[in-house]
Amino acid sequence: MPRPSQMSMVALRELVISAGPFVLLTLVLLWLAYLILDPNPPAKIVMATGSEQGAYAEFGKRYATELARYGIEVELRTTAGAAENRRLLRDVNSGVDIAFVQSGAGDAIYAVDEDKSGRPLFSLGNLFREPVWLFYRADAAQRTVSDDTLDRLQQVVPLSLNIGAPGSGAANLIDKLLNANKIDPAQMKLQRLPPTPAVVALLGGEVDALAFVSSPESALVRMLLQTPGVRLFEFPQADAYARRFEFLTSVTMPRGTVDLAQDVPPNDVKLVAATASMVTTDRFHPALVQLFVQAAQRIHGESSWFGPAGEFPNGVASEFPLAKEAARFYRDGPPLLQRYLPFWVANLIDRMWVVLASIIVILIPLSRIVPPLYAFRIRSRVFRWYRQLREIEEAAAQTDVKPAELLPKLDELEHRVEQVSVPLSYAEELYALRGHIDMVRKKLKGGAPNAEEFSA
Template sequence: MMDKLRHTLLLWALSLRDMLISAGPVALLAGALLAGAYWWLDPQPPEHVSLATGPAGSAYAEFGQRYARALLRDRIVVDMQVTGGSQANIQALRSGAADVAFVRGGSADAAADTEAGIESLGALFYEPLWLFYRVDALKPEIQAAPARRSSAGTRVAAAHVNEAVPPLSTFGQLKGLRVNVDQPGSGVPDIMQRLLAANGLGDAALQLSQLAPESAAEALQGGLIDAMVLMTTPESPVVGRLLRAPGIALMDVAQADAYARRFPFLQTVTLPRGVVELAADIPPQDISLLATTTSLLTRDETHPALRQLFAQTAQGLHSDAGWINRARDFPNTRTSELPVSPEGDRAINGTPPFWQSYLPFWASNLLQRMWLVIGGVIVLLLPLSRVVPPLYTFRVRRRVFRWYARLRDIEAKLDKAGADRRLLLNELDELDRVANQIAVPLAHAEELYALRHNIDIVRQRALSKLAPANQ
């Protein structure tokens, strides 16, 4: 039983070896093609990526943390760069110091940055321009009221009566006020300069400062400044605090549509009544705001797999409804100032491959970037694979046929005069023992039995010639 099992395992091992050796040239060619394509395409991304976010504690920094946690699940480490804001982020992309960055609309130079290879992975969210001001900073006009008569008919002296203070609704009303326009590098000072210039206001018409949002909010509530401007998401803690602060109001931009026409990077959005806090009715009415869209920008030198991963992550982080947008308004490719990369367009507007739901990122990415090469290799190897069966058959049969040369040599010696036929019979016996030890698959057993039959025929001839010699 053991001998039979051993013999069966030997046959399987020999067959497998023959098959591997026969298919070896084709397999080596396929491996060389795939290795060359892998080297050329470089499908696997680096393990580290640099993301320019914004000041510590800002909305950009918070979103950066979310991206870092999401990408870490796919073993990609996000190195976050703390910057001054959007302008600093676009500069980091231009210089190559960052691979990906959050950039607010109006910060990029569309023509120059497109030529420099900076692309968008999609618009992520609105960043409204929030202009908070102290209500008591708007001085009411004091007018003399006309004289009136008392109930007794006597004239009462004229009194000063305060008229209601009109709310701040145009940028022209900022003239002469102390206004903070956010810190340098955030991009807000540049945007405010353009808006003020459109209203005929130069820097000398206002008392401008450039404090960080947290410091500016404290200064506003402390009466050190009259108004402050910041551009950030509604989720910003500074925005939430000022919307609830007594004596602080949010500017309702009366000319919002006009600004959106004149400045393409701006859009009109509405902060709905009560969206901040329904019970307290904050805000007490709908407020029109100007907003930009913040996009996730990248360089064309950033690895395509990283661009794909960031775009797919954006789908999960920015698709919910917010104070000023509905669900699935973001991410989008409609409001991007720069050309959208193919990876961003596929992630936002396309349908992901079905295998992404079943494979880890590295395997899904490898298949997505190599499938065309793999298909080409298969098409190339199909005709070449036809040589494998003949090669396999040749190797198996060669194991048998190689002994026919020795058998033919023995047979030739039999016909020579003076040949030692006993010695030739010994050689035939040795050849028969060798043949009995040859292992071939059952499909080729016929060749082995043919060899043994032919050895027996030559043996019979040798014995027939040996008999007369003995008589």
């Protein structure tokens, strides 16, 4: 007789065979869904920042630290600035995945002339204000005005002005401001030095003025705001600039913002400001979008010189359409599962749940064939011996065959049936077969089975 462990192994084997195709189909569908959806983000990305001493570089380091918490390596690439960042993002061979981009940094003077060829770009939201910082030497200003205070761009024309290196957002934005004031750049002594050499040149008297477009986090900006003999150009027409250029905002730096003890600045200063945003391509992984906008909230969510806490980041419309995953964050906040589960687990569920639900809907009807198939395979271990039993019984009915010659075959059949293992829930079929074998044996020996034996 088969041992209980043997019967358990038989039941398990038949279950595996019966459910195997169903399980295999499930795994194939899950594998295909995983390949198509690609739920897990890449472990390394490249982020274009700006000059080494600029605010973009400083913020880039903070993002690298934030993303490292989730096992994502952020490679920071130094660039000339926002204009170069835009070109790198559109270039499929640049290797850049995400970058800081300043509003108004396009190469064209007019928005309609902007080159939008290459990969489509999407915004992850606005991050912070970037005022136009136009610093000039007080002694140089006295050559053009009676005092040392400039308040119109036409007054800067006689001065040597550094507007930033080619590829910087500042250079392109200053070009637009000069054009709005009907100033021909060819009539000016313009220089295009990177930020640090430009500051050295200003302090050394080699240039009279320089322009930055940067957040106050820039170390160079903070230093120049407190440097004796260096003045900050105020924009009395800031509101007019903001009305003319949709990428500019009129902002005010309150008195004492830089240094309360020294009362710097000694009065409110009106400025115009661009807006920095984080821009990526249509190939950027949705999970990374979530990580970056959540990091942006932690990095830029506090109050600043030009706005209250909570103003940034935001999904206000800009020159680039807002990425769908970023819009979801600004509308609903972080995904629910990420508030309670580790990022990788929550992200996998969040990306796959729709497909998982669809697969379940498909597989539930198919799963109904597994129990009947299992029952058929178990019963077939018993029923297949009835063919031999029927052949022996039919042979006994022939006149040229002696019953005694069939008894060894019947004994062999019975011996084989004794080796058959079935789960206890199907033992009734096995015992019925053995009863029918005994019934045929009695018939071969000349005895007639009674009704009770037959029913057994």
